[in-house]
Amino acid sequence: MDRQDQNTGLLESVGNFIARKGRRVWPLTVTAKETIAPRMMRVSFRGPDLDELPWLRGQDVVLEIPTATGLSRRHYTIRAHDAAAKTLAIDFVLHGEGASGPWLDALKPGDRVDAVGPRGHTYVRAADWHLFTGDETCIPGIFAMIEGLPDDTLVHAFIEIGDEADKLPLVAKADVRLHWISRGGAQAGPNDRVYNAVEQFVFPEGEGFAYTIGETSTVRKLRHRLLDRGFPRGRIAAEGYWRPGRVGGHDHV
Numbered sequence: 001m002d003r004q005d006q007n008t009g010l011l012e013s014v015g016n017f018i019a020r021k022g023r024r025v026w027p028l029t030v031t032a033k034e035t036i037a038p039r040m041m042r043v044s045f046r047g048p049d050l051d052e053l054p055w056l057r058g059q060d061v062v063l064e065i066p067t068a069t070g071l072s073r074r075h076y077t078i079r080a081h082d083a084a085a086k087t088l089a090i091d092f093v094l095h096g097e098g099a100s101g102p103w104l105d106a107l108k109p110g111d112r113v114d115a116v117g118p119r120g121h122t123y124v125r126a127a128d129w130h131l132f133t134g135d136e137t138c139i140p141g142i143f144a145m146i147e148g149l150p151d152d153t154l155v156h157a158f159i160e161i162g163d164e165a166d167k168l169p170l171v172a173k174a175d176v177r178l179h180w181i182s183r184g185g186a187q188a189g190p191n192d193r194v195y196n197a198v199e200q201f202v203f204p205e206g207e208g209f210a211y212t213i214g215e216t217s218t219v220r221k222l223r224h225r226l227l228d229r230g231f232p233r234g235r236i237a238a239e240g241y242w243r244p245g246r247v248g249g250h251d252h253v
């Protein structure tokens with residue numbers, strides 16, 4: 001290998017390292033693809049080392065989606081993980097734009113993709129009660145977290161959806177009050193629907209923890225309001241999952 005090739009190889013490794021921030025890469029193979037709601041697709045994967053995945057419910061991985069121009073990195077929550085079976089599932093919102101759409105259309109059992117992670121500060125904390133807010137991109141994370149909560153834990157979840165068809169079934173041991181908030185068929189985007197619903201919500205007794213995720217400006221507004229209403233800063237996990245015009249990534253809120 002000459003010096004030029006060595007330099008190119010080194011630059012590529014450094015570039016990959018920075019993109020992946022030193023996190024572990026999990027090679028995944030698609031085993032199944034299923035439409036679970038008109039705008040939600042579940043993809044099941046198997047990976048040779050998924051028994052070693054250190055997953056906290058609510059955390060995500062960055063999928064390295066192949067496109068005509070290279071790899072597009074996108075965050076997706078791990079919806080379910082079975083360490084013994086070395087499998088995981090991801091639920092994708094079919095919103096009609098971006099790199100994910102054509103990739104999902106073409107995806108078939110046997111296809112490969114790399115996942116990097118897991119990452120993220122959205123995971124269950126100890127609390128007397130839990131407040132979850134988000135839109136349809138957050139159903140995988142919110143449901144995964146609720147499913148891990150012990151018997152009778154009090155949970156309020158305010159979830160914005162496009163319309164009734166976006167509702168998904170939840171089986172949980174916790175005492176869950178699920179508040180579906182429909183946009184009545186309107187497009188996803190910044191709005192006050194969940195904010196207004198949470199405004200009517202009287203905080204239960206005891207120490208709560210709030211998980212506020214979804215469209216970035218909606219998350220930001222909700223977080224500020226929770227702080228105004230006396231929610232301790234350290235008891236809110238907030239993250240922007242997407243916003244109009246943003247391509248991939250995530251927003252710190």
Ligand SMILES: Cc1cc2nc3c(=O)[nH]c(=O)nc-3n(C[C@H](O)[C@H](O)[C@H](O)COP(=O)(O)OP(=O)(O)OC[C@H]3O[C@@H](n4cnc5c(N)ncnc54)[C@H](O)[C@@H]3O)c2cc1C
Nearest residue numbers: 075077092093095097098099100241244245246247248250
């Ligand atoms: C921590 C984390 C966890 C996430 N978990 C999930 C998950 O489990 N399932 C999931 O589906 N998404 C999830 N997301 C959101 C997902 O990463 C983004 O929606 C991402 O932009 C999708 O990539 P794309 O290629 O489809 O669109 P991009 O190429 O990134 O975006 C193209 C355009 O599409 C629009 N857009 C992007 N996302 C949406 C949306 N959800 N609704 C409407 N318009 C949109 C925007 O206008 C954007 O400019 C998560 C994000 C984060 C940060």
